[in-house]
Amino acid sequence: MGLLDFVKDVGHNLFTSDEEAAEKIKKHIEANNPGIENLEVGYEDGSATLKGRADSYVAVEKAILMAGNIKGVENVNDELEITISTQESEEPEQVEYYIIQKGDTLSLIAKRYYGDAMAYPRIFEANREVIQDPDKIFPGQKIRIPVSG
DSSP states (O other): TTTTTTTTTTSBOOOOHHHHHHHHHOOOOOOOOOSEEEEEEEEETEEEEEEEEESSSSHHHHHHHHHHBBBBBOEEEEEEEEOOGGOSSSSOOOOOEEEEEETHHHHHHHHHHHHHHGGHHHHHHHHHTTTTTTOOOOOOOOEEEEEOO
């Protein structure tokens, strides 16, 4: 399962019909906008398509995770254009993607990746648009784990 593939039957329950899916996904991303301009969202048969301009690689990753962690979305097609200033032209931070398992907490995940359960705020901050409350994560949710820096 890659970054663009998700578990279709888990996630935030935002829409009840395919007809309203694109607009609900768009509103969800715009509510905690990670840095996307002129966002357009399409939805068909479990696939969400994101178009627009992103101000960083991280913004693209977060928008994809926000869309993919919605119940009913099985994959996300990324058609976002990245516009990076010369100041931001350095390599994007290295991350791994993790699918939350039953019984996981951010502390347990931090212990697994960093050897320190108290490092969970690093994971929370890297996923602030995806995770609204560090105590409210769910099995099947995909998140970013910074592994560099």
